[in-house]
Amino acid sequence: MxxxxxxxxxxxxxxxxxxxxxxxxxxxxxxxxxxxxxxxxxxxxxxxxxxxxxxxxxxxxxxxxxxxxxxxxxxxxxxxxxxxxxxxxxxxxxxxxxxxxxxxxxxGSGMLGESTDSKNLEVENEKLRKKLAKYEGMVQTLKSIETEPKSKARAKKKEAEAEEPKPQ
The missing domain is CATH 1.20.58 (Methane Monooxygenase Hydroxylase; Chain G, domain 1)
Structure with a gap:
């Protein structure tokens, strides 16, 4: 047999x-x-x-x-x-x-571990996207603060020059 x-x-x-x-x-x-x-x-x-x-x-x-x-x-x-x-x-x-x-x-069921891993990764990716958007917003704010004083200083200098009497 x-x-x-x-x-x-x-x-x-x-x-x-x-x-x-x-x-x-x-x-x-x-x-x-x-x-x-x-x-x-x-x-x-x-x-x-x-x-x-x-x-x-x-x-x-x-x-x-x-x-x-x-x-x-x-x-x-x-x-x-x-x-x-x-x-x-x-x-x-x-x-x-x-x-x-x-x-x-x-x-089906044999791959459930993998699908939960991918779901976890998707959740983590979404959290990271939100953090990135927050940090990009902060960078824009910092850039505007950085350029603002220079603009104001230039404007004041122009105002001062305009107020000064010009020599004749």
Whole structure:
């Protein structure tokens, strides 16, 4: 019996209710598929079983019905999908379905940390823009103060010159 078949059987047995899927199951399945030797042929029925297992994993992930004690389920799920979508024994339709699941995962919850980071950066940028506007206003005020005395001094000098009697 293929190691892959054994892993599929183990996952089915170990994850039946009340037990649930664990990241370790996904890791083992990923490893079994990734390390298939060229002599190990995945025939049609085994490919169907494998795809059904991946579908059950997808459903468990989407419904939150999995054990995430070691916090690696997301990463092992994404890695498993990455390996599976590249296998020649799946149909085009199955491959496209898995690519869609990858997109869901990448666009969704797995990237929440990044989106909150970008929101924090946007908030910080807005604060910095306000500070910059404040400082630019201060610079303009200082420039006007700086040029004001010179203008007044010139005006006074002109007034004084105008008041002085001109020699005849």
């Amino acid at each position: 293929l190691y892959l078949q054994q892993v599929l059987n183990d996952i089915r047995k170990e994850s039946n209710p009340p037990k649930s899927l664990r990241a370790e199951h996904l890791f083992k399945l990923n490893e079994a598929v990734f390390n298939l030797s060229e002599e190990d042929a995945v025939d049609g029925p085994l490919a169907v079983k494998l795809f059904q297992a991946v579908e059950r994993i997808h459903t468990a992930y989407n419904t939150g019905k999995y054990d995430n004690q070691d916090s690696n389920f997301f990463y092992d799920y994404l890695a498993l999908l990455g390996t599976m979508q590249n296998q020649h024994f799946f149909s085009q339709k199955q491959t496209e379905k898995m690519l869609g699941w990858i997109k869901e995962v990448v666009d």
